[in-house]
Every structure is written in structure tokens, then in C-alpha cells.
Amino acid sequence: MLENVDLTKSISKEEYDNLIEDLTIQIGDLQRKAWKMDIPVVIVFEGWHASGMTEIINRFLLTLNPMGFDLYTTGKPCYQEEQKPLIWRFWTKIPQKGSIAIFDRSWYRRAILEHNGKGKVDKNMSKCLNGLTYFERQLTDAGYLLIKFFLHISKEEQEKRYRNLKKEGIPLFIAEEEEQEYLNDYNKYLPLIEGILEKTDRASAPWTIVESEDRNFATVKVLAKVIESMKNKMQDVENDIKTTQNNHVENCIIPNIDSSILEKVDLNKSLTYKEYKKEKKICQKKIEELQYELFKNRIPLIVVFEGWDASGKGGGIRRLAQKLNPRLYRVIPVGVPSMNELARHYLWRFYNEIPEAGHIGIYDRSWYGRVLVERVEDLCNEHEWKRAYREINEFEEILSNYGTIIIKFWMHMDKQEQLKRFKQRENTSYKQWKITPDDWRNREKWNLYLSAADEMLQKTSTSWAPWTIVESNDKYYARIKIFHTVIERIEEELKQRGIQ
Numbered sequence: 001m002l003e004n005v006d007l008t009k010s011i012s013k014e015e016y017d018n019l020i021e022d023l024t025i026q027i028g029d030l031q032r033k034a035w036k037m038d039i040p041v042v043i044v045f046e047g048w049h050a051s052g053m054t055e056i057i058n059r060f061l062l063t064l065n066p067m068g069f070d071l072y073t074t075g076k077p078c079y080q081e082e083q084k085p086l087i088w089r090f091w092t093k094i095p096q097k098g099s100i101a102i103f104d105r106s107w108y109r110r111a112i113l114e115h116n117g118k119g120k121v122d123k124n125m126s127k128c129l130n131g132l133t134y135f136e137r138q139l140t141d142a143g144y145l146l147i148k149f150f151l152h153i154s155k156e157e158q159e160k161r162y163r164n165l166k167k168e169g170i171p172l173f174i175a176e177e178e179e180q181e182y183l184n185d186y187n188k189y190l191p192l193i194e195g196i197l198e199k200t201d202r203a204s205a206p207w208t209i210v211e212s213e214d215r216n217f218a219t220v221k222v223l224a225k226v227i228e229s230m231k232n233k234m235q236d237v238e239n240d241i242k243t244t245q246n247n248h249v250e251n252c253i254i255p256n257i258d259s260s261i262l263e264k265v266d267l268n269k270s271l272t273y274k275e276y277k278k279e280k281k282i283c284q285k286k287i288e289e290l291q292y293e294l295f296k297n298r299i300p301l302i303v304v305f306e307g308w309d310a311s312g313k314g315g316g317i318r319r320l321a322q323k324l325n326p327r328l329y330r331v332i333p334v335g336v337p338s339m340n341e342l343a344r345h346y347l348w349r350f351y352n353e354i355p356e357a358g359h360i361g362i363y364d365r366s367w368y369g370r371v372l373v374e375r376v377e378d379l380c381n382e383h384e385w386k387r388a389y390r391e392i393n394e395f396e397e398i399l400s401n402y403g404t405i406i407i408k409f410w411m412h413m414d415k416q417e418q419l420k421r422f423k424q425r426e427n428t429s430y431k432q433w434k435i436t437p438d439d440w441r442n443r444e445k446w447n448l449y450l451s452a453a454d455e456m457l458q459k460t461s462t463s464w465a466p467w468t469i470v471e472s473n474d475k476y477y478a479r480i481k482i483f484h485t486v487i488e489r490i491e492e493e494l495k496q497r498g499i500q
Helices: 013-036 053-061 109-115 125-141 156-168 177-184 186-199 215-246 271-297 312-320 369-373 382-402 417-429 429-434 437-443 446-460 474-498
Strands: 041-047 069-073 102-106 145-152 206-210 301-307 329-333 360-364 405-412 467-471
Touching: 013 215, 013 437, 041 053, 041 109, 053 069, 053 102, 053 215, 053 417, 069 429, 109 125, 109 177, 109 186, 125 145, 125 382, 145 215, 145 369, 145 446, 156 186, 206 215, 271 312, 271 474, 301 312, 312 329, 312 360, 312 405, 369 382, 369 446, 382 446, 405 474, 417 429, 417 437, 437 446, 467 474
Parallel strands: 041 102, 041 145, 069 102, 145 206, 301 360, 301 405, 329 360, 405 467
Antiparallel strands: none
């Protein structure tokens, strides 16, 4: 990809001065239009050291309204970032609708530096690159405009610039020790960078190679490409709106005609209170011990609870957390998204909440709302919830590749048991807050939710994050099954990692 780039391209100062005013006006107009059209924009700058990136980025920033963008300079991860998957630090910075996020170096630079020790690519590089392509595709599928620049200069030009900086007594730049090899070994990194550019160059997120030996030419190319990309994106959005208006069809849920997983579940399983109490004590003691094993070995754990209203999610969570160290776990209740959350990709709020290494995150409902309540209640369109199966599997794969243990429970009950519990809540003063008009409304759509849950279980039960269906007509049985599943899964993972 880089070997065919013509690095002799240049623009005279006079040409540059004649072009820059018009380019600035166009970008200002497009930035305002993007804001009105709710189009989020992500712009990535990568390139060689001494390629002029700082100056070119600054020239670009001066064309923008500072109220409409954020600039992120990507350096060595802080302690908090080291405790999460690499992509977490970038997911948490994606812009809201209508805004622009600019990355001065990005996930690509971090992938190279964190998976290329002493010039040797480690075994996790391939998994890391897969995670980066998932990230970019999920953004562009959700309507983000992603523009990626690689600022290219020759080895000879780089060395010349180093000599000039040294001669003038100017420090090369503020560089972390980890970047020194990348700084000084152009030939070693050239094939690695070419390979990454080729693997991550896709129609929805293409690379633009910027010939940067002449900074005026590089600046003009960057500005022109941003203008072209934004105009094309806006035209696509306008065309999509017209197509939607012309082909509007009322959304409807077609019941799943495949065989039902949930209809085959034996809901008659039960335990006596005496059996439950005895087993609960044993299990809670074991889980308390395993929590410290996870912390000691810096292994994050995610436990997801989904299921019917009144199926015992809250009770199961309380018993699971009862003997845990509160400094090492969090319960994350997931409700209706805020306006700030709605302004971004739906996975954004969940990336913000993932536990750090050695900690436990327990989710009372989760990202699966996309293919359950949002699907059934028409809170997203059919294309969005169908796409979400793949996105969720990718999300969990990234977490798993980082080392996170993921345990997912579907709390299942029958319609008669749910009605019984609803009435109990209505007739018990201290439980009345638990029953709402939405619960009764959702109950009327039982078959639609059953179909949605069945499809979810079929399409998102993976080897790295399998579902466990918990027979929940009997709360005692359900809670003990939760305990046993958590214990067995953690012990199995510790054994596979050579810890136990």
C-alpha cells in the first residue's frame, strides 16, 4: 500500500494561501450541517514520527468551531486504562450525534506498541485487530462517519527532519520510553504498518494515505478529504431518509417459527427451604473465596441477569452478592437510557460500566435490552435489532479476549407463576413499588417477548459467553442453580489458566 505512494507531491505557498480560505469556509458550513443532521464524526490521524502530524492537525482544528469537537491525544495508558480492554479507552470517547472526535494517534498506535514487544508481534495482535475492526464497523453501521489518515514520509525524510530538529536544539517531541524503538527503526515497522493498513482498509472505514513530505500539500489533502467524506455522508443520510419515507412499513414482530428453547424447560424443579438454606451457606462461602482468587489474578468477571418481570433477578443478585467484598464488585441496574446515552451508540453506556481487572460487574438487565424490550416495543428498527446479535457477540468476544469471564442467566418462569407474583406484590405494601403499569403491559406481549428471548438465546450463546437458563418457578432452586453455575464457571476458568 505504501510502496506506490508518490512522496514528491507539493503545493506552493501561493497555491496554499489561495486554497485554504475556501476550504476553511466549506468545513465550517459542513460542521454546522452535521450538527443539524445529528451526524457524529470520528477522525483518526496516524503516521510516522516527524511526519508533521502536530502541525497538520492544528491547521485542521483552526477550521472548526471549537464548541463542536474534542481532540484526544493518545499516549501511554493510565492505570485505569490498563485495567480494561484496549478498545475501552476509545469507546468511552466516541462523540455524541452531531459532534466530532479527533484522535491524534489512536487505537492503531496502541495496538502496535502494546502487542509488538521488542519488534516481535505477540499472539494477541490478531485478536486485537479483529476487535478494532468490530469497533469501527459498529460505529459506521450506526451512522458514524469515520475518516482515517496515515501521514506518510520516507525514511530519508524522517532522518532529515530529525537532524534539523537536533541542529536547531529542539527536542524531537515528548515521547514515552516505549516509543523509542518505533521512533528509530523505520524499516522494522514498515511491513507491520503496511499489513495493518491493508487488513483494516474497508469501504465503510477506508484509509487515506497522505503524502506528507510537503506540509502544505498534506494539509490541503486532509481538508479536501474531510469535505468530500462529509458531503458524501450527508448525501447518503438524505437518500436514506427519502427511501424510508417512500417505503415506510409498520414494524411488526413475526413470532419465531423455529423450535422453542424455552418451551422445553422443566419448570417443576424445586428445593425445600431446609435444602436451600444448607446449600446457600456452602455456596456463599465458596464464592467469597473465589472472589479473592479473581482479584489476586486480575481476572474480571461479568454476571448478566435477564429474564421475565418478577422472575427473581433481584433476589438472585442479592444472594450472590451477600458475602462479597463491596470494594471488589458493583451491581449495575440498567434502565431507560438517558438523553446523553441516546446520543451515542447503544453499546457506549455499557463499555463505560465494564469492570476493571480483578473486579466483578453484576448486571440487572443489560445490553440485551436491544434485542428484547427495544425490539418488542419498537424502540429501534428491525435492521438495528437484527444487527445487534452480531454486535453483542463481538462485544463479549472482545471482553473475553481480554480475559473477562462472562456468565449470563436467563431467569425463566411460566405465565401463571408471574401472575401469582404480580398479585403478591400488589397485595404486599412494602413490595408495591416493584409492580408498575409497564409490567402489566409487558405481560400482554408475553408471546412476543418469548419469541424474542428464544431468538436471543439461540444467536448469542457462544463458547466464550454461553447462556444458562435458570428454572425460576421455585426461587430456592433458582438461587442455588445460580450459585453452582458461578462457582463451576470460575473454577473451570481458573483451571484452564493454570491457576488451580
